Amino acid sequence: QVQLQESGPGLVKPSGTLSLTCAVSGGSISSSKWWSWVRQPPGKGLEWIGEIYHSGSTNQNPSLKSRVNISVDKSKNQFSLKLSSVTAADTAVYYCARYHDFLTGWGFDPWGQGALVTVSS
């Protein structure tokens, strides 16, 4: 079955750019339509960041849109997140997830294990 794994630096300096990659295994990234990023600040709830279609089209949360870039590399079967101009408020566990079409509806399944990114000097 499809599995996802996040990777990237765990510490980013304020005003810098957060970069994460999600490796997809157990299936082709082209076999599913949408691939997403969700984050969770420590002790808080889930926030959807954005998504990318396997062809490259994207949607972002309007609250983050100007700072978010999501890309896909089909040759490596992975997709990536870049979040610019980060502050301490961007400290969170970042999850990648497949946004799966169940025919009667869509849902995030499966999820990666999550990557903690701390913004600090």
Next chain:
Amino acid sequence: DIQMTQSPSSLSASVGDRVTITCRASQSISSYLNWYQQKPGKAPKLLIYAASSLQTGVPSRFSGSGSGTDFTLTISSLQPEDFATYYCQQSYSSPRMFGQGTKVEIK
């Protein structure tokens, strides 16, 4: 944006109790509503999609209902492994908004 509001924010219950969590959307989302379970230090897990469809492998004590703006997640007989935080999420439109979560604690 469609806002999702869960209630209660937390609850205390005993093993064997029937537990109900509600989720309200700020506008009609038909049946495009999902429920997730998250345990500490773990990624969320999809329990129910399309308001009432049980994801493969999820125990039948979990059920979902509702349509339009009001939805319910019910655990018919709470088990020790069910103590967790539960989130609803609308899949009607972008942005894909989550509720604020409901923490189910041991009484």
